[in-house]
Amino acid sequence: MSSPVATAPLQEALPREPIREGITDEIKDRYSRQILFPGIGAEGQQRLARAHVAIVGVGATGAAAASLLARAGVGHLTLIDRDYVESSNLQRQILFDEADALAALPKAEAARRKIALFNSSVQVDAHIADLVPANIHELLGPAHLVLDATDNFETRYLVNDLCVETGKPWIYAAAIGGYAATMNVLPKGSAYEPTACLACLFPKPPSGPVETCDTAGILSTAVNYAASIQVTEALKLLTGQPEKMRRTLLSHDLWTNEFSQISTAKPGPGCAVCGRREFAHLAGVGRPHITLCGRNSVQIHEHHRPVDFARMRERLARHTDLEDLRSNDLLLRFRRGPHTVTLFPDGRALVQGTTDIALARTLYARFIGS
Numbered sequence: 001m002s003s004p005v006a007t008a009p010l011q012e013a014l015p016r017e018p019i020r021e022g023i024t025d026e027i028k029d030r031y032s033r034q035i036l037f038p039g040i041g042a043e044g045q046q047r048l049a050r051a052h053v054a055i056v057g058v059g060a061t062g063a064a065a066a067s068l069l070a071r072a073g074v075g076h077l078t079l080i081d082r083d084y085v086e087s088s089n090l091q092r093q094i095l096f097d098e099a100d101a102l103a104a105l106p107k108a109e110a111a112r113r114k115i116a117l118f119n120s121s122v123q124v125d126a127h128i129a130d131l132v133p134a135n136i137h138e139l140l141g142p143a144h145l146v147l148d149a150t151d152n153f154e155t156r157y158l159v160n161d162l163c164v165e166t167g168k169p170w171i172y173a174a175a176i177g178g179y180a181a182t183m184n185v186l187p188k189g190s191a192y193e194p195t196a197c198l199a200c201l202f203p204k205p206p207s208g209p210v211e212t213c214d215t216a217g218i219l220s221t222a223v224n225y226a227a228s229i230q231v232t233e234a235l236k237l238l239t240g241q242p243e244k245m246r247r248t249l250l251s252h253d254l255w256t257n258e259f260s261q262i263s264t265a266k267p268g269p270g271c272a273v274c275g276r277r278e279f280a281h282l283a284g285v286g287r288p289h290i291t292l293c294g295r296n297s298v299q300i301h302e303h304h305r306p307v308d309f310a311r312m313r314e315r316l317a318r319h320t321d322l323e324d325l326r327s328n329d330l331l332l333r334f335r336r337g338p339h340t341v342t343l344f345p346d347g348r349a350l351v352q353g354t355t356d357i358a359l360a361r362t363l364y365a366r367f368i369g370s
């Protein structure tokens with residue numbers, strides 16, 4: 001394995017020196033087919049065990065990526081997701097099952113439980129949270145690599161800001177309809193020869209309505225294909241072979257067979273983020289309320305304070321117009337007419353059945369409190 005130019009942050013994080021201690025028989029057996037693959041080998045396997053990857057979003061792409069990384073023996077995963085499992089997820093989100101949907105289990109926690117069943121040696125930190133400027137340093141800081149598996153550009157630009165700021169590699173992945181796209185971002189100041197960042201290619205997030213899974217649908221194969229490429233690139237990085245990583249934005253429509261690649265080999269001249277180091281998204285400039293992909297729902301996160309579910313439930317039980325009021329340790333939920341409100345312990349709520357932010361806010365203020 002070659003040693004690329006190493007600088008401070010990742011030199012410590014992903015050690016370059018040869019691993020001297022032997023590999024146990026248990027690991028040799030469990031990962032035998034992967035160790036046989038010359039690109040990984042015994043040393044690569046040991047490097048994977050020491051690696052820490054954060055996955056932002058545990059929907060279809062994130063569930064596939066988490067499953068692939070955990071099965072490959074990546075030792076530590078941080079999973080961040082703000083959403084819960086529903087039956088319409090099961091078509092493509094391969095870590096979840098009908099019991100998870102029935103229990104409306106938060107995706108990060110459902111993924112953690114599922115991974116423990118097939119690879120109990122992987123440390124999984126599950127965060128039921130929205131990734132925002134206030135928590136991004138804490139949640140992504142310790143990871144060697146960040147995988148984007150979000151459904152929105154707001155979060156992607158936030159991840160790009162953080163990773164460029166701290167010199168942390170990240171891998172973009174997206175899928176919509178039958179189309180998949182992915183791109184490696186090795187920022188300036190990381191241990192690697194830098195690539196373009198997201199803002200080099202697309203200086204601004206798309207404005208106006210963008211197609212989502214809600215409007216265009218999604219093929220399970222497209223999203224799992226994006227995750228497969230993303231995780232393969234991750235394995236190259238984590239085993240110390242960044243020179244093998246693709247330096248293009250790859251787009252492939254699996255249905256129409258259109259395939260294209262745009263070079264990302266060099267950072268763009270004059271990029272505001274990786275050139276001028278202006279981190280507007282990290283600073284929280286213009287952060288809107290977020291409408292979720294494929295969900296006809298609005299997220300409200302105005303009150304960052306813990307909620308006492310038992311007291312809240314008691315209070316809500318007095319409202320005769322609320323149905324299906326239930327709660328567990330992870331969420332509280334009720335239905336009112338066509339709207340379902342799901343409240344998380346940190347005060348964040350998802351109002352489902354509308355994209356009207358004002359209406360969602362009214363429901364929140366009335367039933368949860370302002």
Ligand SMILES: [Zn+2]
Binds near residue numbers: 199271
């Ligand atoms: Zn850039």
